Structures are given as C-alpha cells and as structure tokens.
Amino acid sequence: MVEIDTGKPHPARMYDWYLGGKDNYPVDEAMGRQMLTVDPRVPVMARVNRAFMHRSTRWLAEHGVRQFLDIGTGIPTEPNLHQVAQRVAPDARVVYCDNDPIVLAHAGALLRGTDEGVTEYLQADVRDPGAIIEGARKILDFGRPVALSLVALLHFVPDEDGAHELVGRLLSELSSGSYLVLSHATADFTPEESAAATEKLKAAGVTLALRSREEFSRFFDGLELVEPGVEVPHRWHPELGEPVPGQDDGVIPGYGAVGRKP
Incomplete structure (x- = not known):
C-alpha cells in the first residue's frame, strides 16, 4: 500500500497545483498560495519549465536519441x-524515476506508451544513483546514448547532498553521445523574492538550493553544450513549441540547458 504524507507540502504536489492539476492536498495548495504572495509568476514558471521539457525532449528525439532516463518525474x-x-520516435524507450509515493500511485498513467516503444517506472531517489543505474540497466542499453533528464529537480538537492557529484556519477555510466538535460531555479534575477521563498519553504520542511548561472553551468563540465547553451528556459529553442502566456513578463528566474557527452 502506498503511504502518502499529507501533513506537510511536497514539491511534486505543489508543482501539480501550479499546473492546475488535482493530485495535491490542502497543505500543498496553502504553501502554493504563500509562494504566490512572494512571486505571483510561480505558476508561469512551472508551465515554462514544463514547456522546456517538451521542447528539449522533442529536440533530442529529432536528433536520434531513442533512450530517456527521467529522474524526478513528478x-x-x-x-x-x-x-x-x-x-517523434515510436520505438523510444523511457524510464521514469521518482521517490514520491504519490507518483508511484499514478505510475499507470506514465506507462501507456506505444506498442513499439517501452515505458517503465522506478521508485528511487536521485541521492541513490546506484539503485537508479541498476534498475535502468534492465530496460535501457547503456552501451547506446541515453538522455538523462533532471528537470526542476536539482534545486531540491543541496550541495551538502553532493548534487554535482550525483550528476557526475549518473553520467559516468552513460555512453558517448548521451545527453544531460537540466532546468533549475535561480536567485540571480530576483534575489529578494527568492530569499523569501527559500525561507518559507524551509519553515515547511522543504529545502531549496537556488544556484547561480556559474553553479548551474558546473553540471555541464566536460560536456558539449547544445546551442544556445545556458539560457532562461523559455529562450531555449522556442521554435520547437508554443509560448507560455506570461513568459515574457520579466525574466523567468531559472536556467535550462542540454549538454552532450563526448
């Protein structure tokens, strides 16, 4: 039986609320509304981030990638x-991974893929890359390129938990020609609002590690950045999707990028 803690807000459920979903609880909505008092653009940020995931995935599939490992699925x-x-590629193989029991409860919706392709779900935490690698190897061929996707996840993994080392460990298992896809919140553009949001979440038991452009770029050390490199998410290949209403109302405080492993 899946046990879900409804006593404190959870980032995945708050994200669902921002996107207009129904798989969240009053505690998540309450914290979401508190975030809106800090920065009313938070729902736009969530949609911009989701749109970045769509465009980067489409770009990768159009450039021949047929295997995807998505950690922090939501x-x-x-x-x-x-x-x-x-x-784009009906034979694409996709492995989803998340540590939140509510995602497991809804995993059936993630497994309805094409007959030609494969979609599977792993219950695991990004802080345990060994378990992720072991599970993903049963479904993906690590001898061929894999797109490793950690979208809107790493800002919940502080440096004390070794965020950069975790990404490096995962990438070390992937073949040449694999890709890293990241999006990440930052305080670079809205320092006061970001500090207030961090404190509110901390009080609710949620750690938020906002990284600068330089700190975000470190995740791509040794990789070849896909043009246009590190960008605010809605400016990364905007031609591959539809614009999100409100995305141009000031700078969306985040970064997105895709890098190729040589």
Whole structure:
C-alpha cells in the first residue's frame, strides 16, 4: 500500500497545483498560495519549465536519441515525456524515476506508451544513483546514448547532498553521445523574492538550493553544450513549441540547458 504524507507540502504536489492539476492536498495548495504572495509568476514558471521539457525532449528525439532516463518525474501531466518522445520516435524507450509515493500511485498513467516503444517506472531517489543505474540497466542499453533528464529537480538537492557529484556519477555510466538535460531555479534575477521563498519553504520542511548561472553551468563540465547553451528556459529553442502566456513578463528566474557527452 502506498503511504502518502499529507501533513506537510511536497514539491511534486505543489508543482501539480501550479499546473492546475488535482493530485495535491490542502497543505500543498496553502504553501502554493504563500509562494504566490512572494512571486505571483510561480505558476508561469512551472508551465515554462514544463514547456522546456517538451521542447528539449522533442529536440533530442529529432536528433536520434531513442533512450530517456527521467529522474524526478513528478505527477503525470499530459503530454508526458514518453508521449513527446514517442510521437517523434515510436520505438523510444523511457524510464521514469521518482521517490514520491504519490507518483508511484499514478505510475499507470506514465506507462501507456506505444506498442513499439517501452515505458517503465522506478521508485528511487536521485541521492541513490546506484539503485537508479541498476534498475535502468534492465530496460535501457547503456552501451547506446541515453538522455538523462533532471528537470526542476536539482534545486531540491543541496550541495551538502553532493548534487554535482550525483550528476557526475549518473553520467559516468552513460555512453558517448548521451545527453544531460537540466532546468533549475535561480536567485540571480530576483534575489529578494527568492530569499523569501527559500525561507518559507524551509519553515515547511522543504529545502531549496537556488544556484547561480556559474553553479548551474558546473553540471555541464566536460560536456558539449547544445546551442544556445545556458539560457532562461523559455529562450531555449522556442521554435520547437508554443509560448507560455506570461513568459515574457520579466525574466523567468531559472536556467535550462542540454549538454552532450563526448
């Protein structure tokens, strides 16, 4: 039986609320509304981030990638990553991974892919890369390129938990020609609002590690950045998707990038 803690807010459920979903609880909505008092653009940020995932996945599939490992999947919101990838490449293989029991409870929605492709779900934490690698190897061929996706996840993994080392460990298992896809919140553009949001979340038991452009770029050390490199998410290949209403109302405080392993 899946046990879900409804006593404190959870980032995945708050994200679902921002996106207009129904798989969240009053505690998540309450914290979400508190975030709106700090920065009313938070729902726009969530949609911009989701749109970045769609565009980067489409770009990768169009450039020949047929295997995807998505860590920090979150609550299913259509179109999901496998749907985007398999529209371009019906034989694409996708492994989702999350540590939140509510995602496991809804995993069935993540597993409805094409007959030609494969979609699977792992219950694991990004802080345990060994378990992720072991599980993903049963489904993906690590001798061929894999797109490793950690979208809107690493700002919940502080430096004390070795965020950069965790990414390096995961990448070390992937073949040449694999890709890293990241999006990440930052305080670079809105320092006061970001500090207030960090404190509110900390009081609720949620750690937020906002990184600068330089700190974000470190995740791509040794990789070849895909043009246009590190960008605010809605400016990364905007031609591959539809604009999100409100995305141009000031700078969306985050970064997105895709890098290729030589």
